[in-house]
């Protein structure tokens with residue numbers, strides 16, 4: 001398997017954990033939110049405002065499905081699971097890891113949803129948004145890691161250990 005793809009709610013730590021994990025694994029790191037921002041020369045918040053939720057989901061799907069990478073940890077955007085083609089591409093090119101964080105912890109981390117720019121699909125609260133996506137995160141995950149409120153270092157170690165166990169079980173090397 002060539003890549004590790006991190007999925008999960010906004011604030012679950014895909015970007016924060018991803019970069020540290022990549023260094024630990026000797027992998028490259030890509031944050032696909034930043035790839036989108038660079039391509040459109042706009043912030044994610046601007047893109048969501050301009051294109052609405054459905055338009056942003058399409059943009060996110062189109063950018064992610066074209067990512068060509070090897071030996072790379074890819075931190076995706078929280079809404080990437082709405083893009084079927086992007087997720088099929090990731091399932092073919094890597095191991096998908098779902099960072100599962102309890103709702104209460106997400107609320108503490110996220111603060112204002114408006115300022116962060118989230119695809120709400122008409123939902124108002126983190127709980128409702130989570131409910132809307134939960135089944136998709138679970139459906140696409142090869143590995144699920146619960147990351148609660150521990151220090152970042154421990155979350156990275158948990159994710160790393162689960163990936164190694166997965167590689168061992170599936171007779172797949174990291175090369």
Ligand SMILES: Nc1ncnc2c1ncn2[C@@H]1O[C@H](COP(=O)(O)OP(=O)(O)OP(=O)(O)O)[C@@H](O)[C@H]1O
Nearest residue numbers: 010011012013014015016077078109150151152155
């Ligand atoms: N154990 C932990 N692991 C990861 N992040 C943590 C942890 N504890 C606290 N945090 C904080 O939670 C936030 C995680 O945000 P981050 O931007 O990494 O999430 P994300 O999943 O990439 O979100 P988005 O989908 O919006 O890109 C950061 O502010 C980080 O400092």
Ligand SMILES: O=C(O)C1=C[C@@H](O)[C@@H](O)[C@H](O)C1
Nearest residue numbers: 010044077078079117118119
């Ligand atoms: O979970 C979400 O709805 C989002 C998360 C961010 O990573 C961005 O992809 C965007 O702001 C939408």
Ligand SMILES: [Mg+2]
Nearest residue numbers: 014015033075
């Ligand atoms: Mg991120």
